[in-house]
Amino acid sequence: MSSQNNMENLPIDIHYNKLLDWLISRRHCSQQWQSTALTIREKINLAIQDMPPVEEITKLLQGTYINYFHCKKIADLLKSTDSGAKNIFGQYSSQKMKDWQEILKLYEKDGVYLAEAAQLLTRNVNYEIPALKKQIGKCQQIQTEGERKESEYISNAAKLKKEYNDTCKQMGIEGKKIKSELATLVRDMPSVFDKLAKKSKGLEGAVQYYSAFMDFIMNRSDLGASAVPMLRYVQQKGSTTTYEWQTGHKPSQVIESAINIDTADEVDKTADTGDIDWGDIGTGEEVDYAADIDFDISEVSVEGVGIETVDGGEEVGTGGNIDWGTGEVTKSDQSSSKEGVAQGENALSLLDNPKTRNLFVDDLSELECFLAQRLVELGGEGDVLSGSHSQSAPASIQVDVTKVTEMLEAVRAITTELTSVQMHHLMLIRNSPRYVDRLTDTLKQKLQLADKMVFYQKQSVAKRNQALEEQRDLEPKLDVIIQRTKELQKQMQKEISKKYKDRPVNIMGEINTI
Incomplete structure (x- = not known):
């Protein structure tokens, strides 16, 4: 009896990359779950078109991919609104509630919600979060490189103007x-x-x-x-x-012999003539502007x-x-x-x-x-x-x-x-x-x-x-997706634990270091 209790308390460790295969192999979800998920996704897209102006619902619909747990939360929030009213037969009279109840039933049938959540976890950890981090890193690199180039351009401009002034001084002219x-x-x-x-x-x-x-x-x-x-x-x-x-x-x-030096239409070389169009360089590509310039x-x-x-x-x-x-x-x-x-x-x-x-x-x-x-x-x-x-x-x-x-x-x-x-x-x-x-x-x-x-x-x-502004836009998105991923990890651990008499469940791997 004691050994049986110990077995029930042993944690279930599942690597996040193998979570979907683990669920399918143990028949918690079907291999054909994706076709049902597409139908559910279409119904979600239609349902969110007509939502009451509830702040919590608005927050749930922003930031990341809507999954089963979001839908469940939305249904709970709708119950507290006029949409949650029931008729004398105990059924919801609001079409909004009927739509979300249908979505939840489709999710729960054959464990589609577990399969979709497992795939979403893997995609976030392997692709979405690294992509955002890489883009933020690129923005930071552009800023660092921009500061270096800015310093070089200021230095080169000062050097060239000094050379010009020194040359004119040697020649005895103002320039x-x-x-x-x-x-x-x-x-x-x-x-x-x-x-x-x-x-x-x-x-x-x-x-x-x-x-x-x-x-x-x-x-x-x-x-x-x-x-x-x-x-x-x-x-x-x-x-x-x-x-x-x-x-x-x-x-x-x-x-x-006459000395003919044409000075007609000569303009002041040192006058500020405004911004000069040096060509279109705003293409978004990384360009080394000084690469083709010989300062000697x-x-x-x-x-x-x-x-x-x-x-x-x-x-x-x-x-x-x-x-x-x-x-x-x-x-x-x-x-x-x-x-x-x-x-x-x-x-x-x-x-x-x-x-x-x-x-x-x-x-x-x-x-x-x-x-x-x-x-x-x-x-x-x-x-x-x-x-x-x-x-x-x-x-x-x-x-x-x-x-x-x-x-x-x-x-x-x-x-x-x-x-x-x-x-x-x-x-x-x-x-x-x-x-x-x-x-x-x-x-x-x-x-x-x-x-x-x-x-x-x-x-x-x-x-x-521009890179700084892009970084400021990306960082909140990264924070949101990390937060939602960790929430989804806990929700999945809890759902799987229910199926094994509340045994502890740990989803392992890089998901714990994001």
């Missing part, structure tokens, strides 16, 4: 109307060259020091006078025309070592290390200009003409190298003027370190100004006005990419907010 500002700088180049020529007069002391030192070291009196000839000429006469340097007299007429814009670089092609197919360096050429120009070169008329290359000033400018820069480099070497010698023990040489050396070359340093700094200042990035670009524009178009396009591309980054950043924020 609002690039062509107009560059055209103004090009027109001001003659005055810039005149200022440099005047500054070169401040190097007379350095030139005399160099000449006197050469004469003393070589023991000659005429060698130093021939050193740095172009620098000496510019110091004496300024940046004259090439014609005057070649012929020795000023031209009666100077015919300069070096086609026309103020710091790179690129190659630019100017008019006529000539290639010139565009980097900071400027190649001033190796051509030699002498005063014996003959011009195709008419007598007294300076035109073409001969009409250019010495510092504007690439060939004569090379000679000027070469002289500056020669003087710079000499002064730099003298500083090294004066700071060490290898000075050629030390010992017996110092007694015979003239006073003009016995210069201290401080004076030589001042001379060297003055030479380097003029060299730096003449060979700066800004000057280099202006000379390229001076020789090829079409170069300004390519330079403008490159700078404009930086701003366009910056605008595109701002656009993508806004799209990323919109997409992230």
Whole structure:
């Protein structure tokens, strides 16, 4: 007797995935239950069309699939309304109650409600709940990715705008109307060259020091006078025309080549032009907006070592290390200009003409190298003027370190100004006005990419907010289906327990971890 009682108290453990097979194998429901379930489902769909406005009934009809236990609850709630009234024969007079009573009878016949509930449990645990969790996880991933992309787009936009501003600063322009500002700088180049020529007069002391030192070291009196000839000429006469340097007299007429830079209809590049349509990207697909964008814009670089092609197919360096050429120009070169008329290359000033400018820069480099070497010698023990040489050396070359340093700094200042990035670009524009178009396009591309980054950043924020909104909609649905699934699990355990003299029933598996 005791062992029989123990058997009755042993729990019945059923895995949720095998619950339906377990019920069929023990004849608690029929294998053909689905055909009856379809009929029941049609009757439920018709019955819910005409329901009284009872709050509890409304809640039951929302959220999840309506099963037998919901129907039973609805019938109980209807009993407390006018629909629950009975006639003198003890039958319900309301068609609503008759419909739901019929549904319950169909459910209970052959245990259809048990089979349907078992299938619903399996479907919720294996498919519905994981699908919702996966979708919520995807929404969270989109938000995380959106925050990362948003940060990248903001960073890239700031980087591109900084590059644009830095480039404009190096070129000496504000960057609002690039062509107009560059055209103004090009027109001001003659005055810039005149200022440099005047500054070169401040190097007379350095030139005399160099000449006197050469004469003393070589023991000659005429060698130093021939050193740095172009620098000496510019110091004496300024940046004259090439014609005057070649012929020795000023031209009666100077015919300069016009510099045509088309600035018509140029708009402010930095003005806010509103939102730009970068195409339809609101397709809902995951798009890496930065994947096709190359932020390394070096086609026309103020710091790179690129190659630019100017008019006529000539290639010139565009980097900071400027190649001033190796051509030699002498005063014996003959011009195709008419007598007294300076035109073409001969009409250019010495510092504007690439060939004569090379000679000027070469002289500056020669003087710079000499002064730099003298500083090294004066700071060490290898000075050629030390010992017996110092007694015979003239006073003009016995210069201290401080004076030589001042001379060297003055030479380097003029060299730096003449060979700066800004000057280099202006000379390229001076020789090829079409170069300004390519330079403008490159700078404009930086701003366009910056605008595109701002656009993508806004799209990323919109997409992230959309994912957040979707997550907020899905989470309550997930909570409801989990709650209803757990309720259905308990209801099923209770129903099965009734069939086995109230033995404990446990539905096992992942259903207990949802």
